[in-house]
Every structure is written in structure tokens, then in C-alpha cells.
Amino acid sequence: MKKMTVKAIVEWIEDNVSSGISIDDIVKVSGYSRRYIEKIFKEHVGMPLGKYIRHRRLSMAAIRLRLTSQSATDIAHHLNFDSQQSFSREFKKLFNLSPREYRKKECWDLANLKSPFNFESTSLPVINLVELQEMEIVGHELNYSESIIDKPINSNPLRMDAIVTNLNYYKEDIYLLSSFEPTGKAGNSLNIMTFIGIKAQKNKKYGTAKSQRLAAGLYAGFNFRGRWEDYESLSRRTYMETLSKCHLKRRKGTDVEHFRFVADISTEEDFLFESEYYIPVTH
Helix, strand or coil: CHHHHHHHHHHHHHHHHHHCCCHHHHHHHHCCCHHHHHHHHHHHHCCCHHHHHHHHHHHHHHHHHHHCCCCHHHHHHHCCCCCHHHHHHHHHHHHCCCHHHHHHCCCEECCCCCCCCCCCCCCCCCCEEEEECCEEEEEEEEEEEEECCCCCCCCCCHHHHHHHHHHHHHCCCEEEEEEEEECCCCCCEEEEEEEEEEECCCCCCCCCCEEEEECCEEEEEEEEEECHHHHHHHHHHHHHHHHHHCCCEECCCCEEEEECCCCCCCCCCCCCEEEEEEEEEEC
16 A cells, blocks of 8 residues: 555656655645655655655756757756756756756766656666677668657657568668767757668678668677567666666767567567667766
């Protein structure tokens, strides 16, 4: 019963945190006393309720600073901070950088980001640091835009269709090289640029097909086998949770996804993908 109450509170926070909510608002909505709500929340989440709300709102701000072209003033306004000054002050307390400094850093320091508390039993995969070698990929581009709220990478369902289509077409492993950048000026959208194809073979001609090189370097990677919805969830949580805990920074480069070819591929929900996901990182 207590767990379900806390889960409902977490979900309500996610739906309303950008409105400048307070503990008193949660008390009114839940019908429980403030003392009881704060007690059971800390028991299950491991963090005081007020701190959790502030941390989630500032994490949303951090993501928008890195992934959109919204001004810090607009971000402060849309997330209902009292003022630009109070936003900058609270932001620097958590991330040790001003909003401007955080945005301008060449590498994205993921430390102190807070994802929504996860009540599911799905554990995060083990992260391995690997040195990938340069590789040429032959294929085509898949580009689109997505509005950003609080997720570090896009979860467009069209990606699954493209992956299944290419696995069926090539009948061999495929690779996705993905990068992202803010859309336009003062916008709240993210451009996703993905190159999808197969590993080029020496002395084989590919006609007019395009090619792109996977850059050599240090990557944080994990293996996955399961359903698409779980894969997308894990990739987002890896950014928000694992890289943060490992004190890793995302450097410039492309996320690399290696999908292994298996027979009888379909778009059915129970289809199991086999893949490896790599994020360009530095210490």
C-alpha cells in the first residue's frame, strides 16, 4: 500500500514538476499528512521529498540546456522558477556550473542528473569501457526531429521499423551511428541524425551508396537482448543513471548501435532484439 502511494506521488510529480509544485501541493492531492508523506517517500526513494522535486526540476533544466536552443531565461520560466537569478543560483549549487557554463562545456558532464525514480525490477546492464576501432559503414541516412522534455535521446517508434526493415533487407548485422543537435534558434526540439547500414567489406563496390565512418575512441557499452520498449528505456536510463554514477562525460561523437541479424525478424511486440549500444565518453 505504501509503495503504491509513493509510486503515485512520483508519477504525479513527473506530470506536474514543471508547474513549480511544492510538498504542500502533494499533501493536498494525496489527502495524507505532510509528516506521513515525507516519511514513506524517503523510505522508498531514499531521498527527502523536497530535495527530489528540486533535483528532478533542475535535471530537466540541465537536459534542455544541453539538447535544445532554448535560452536559460525561457527554461527558467517554463519550469516555473521564481526568477532567472534563483534558477541560476539553484542550478550552480547542484551542478557546480552556471547554466551558461553547463551549456558551453565541450563534453556533457552527466554527474548529478536525476532520473524519475524507477519502481520496476528491470536492472540496468553492466557498462564496459571499450576502445572501438574505426569502421566504414555503408547505407543511408535517417533524420528527424523530436520535442524535448526530459529525455536525453529520442524514442521515435519509426526507428524500430527502420531497424527491422534493414535487418530483413541486408540479412546481416547492421549499425546505427547517431548524433543530435538543437533545432533552430530558441526552440525546444532536437535534431536526430542517424546513419544506418552495414560494415563495408574490402574491395567490394557499393555503387552510389553513401558511407560514414565510425570514429575510433573510448566508448561506454552494454549488451542487450529483449523487446524494443525495454531497449529504449535502458538506453535512456544508461544516460541518466549509469553514466552519472560512473562519473563519465559524453564527448562529441556518435552513439553506436550494433544490431545482430537473427532469422524470422518481424515487428511483433514479442520480437527479441540482440544489440550492443556504445556511447562516446571520456573521464
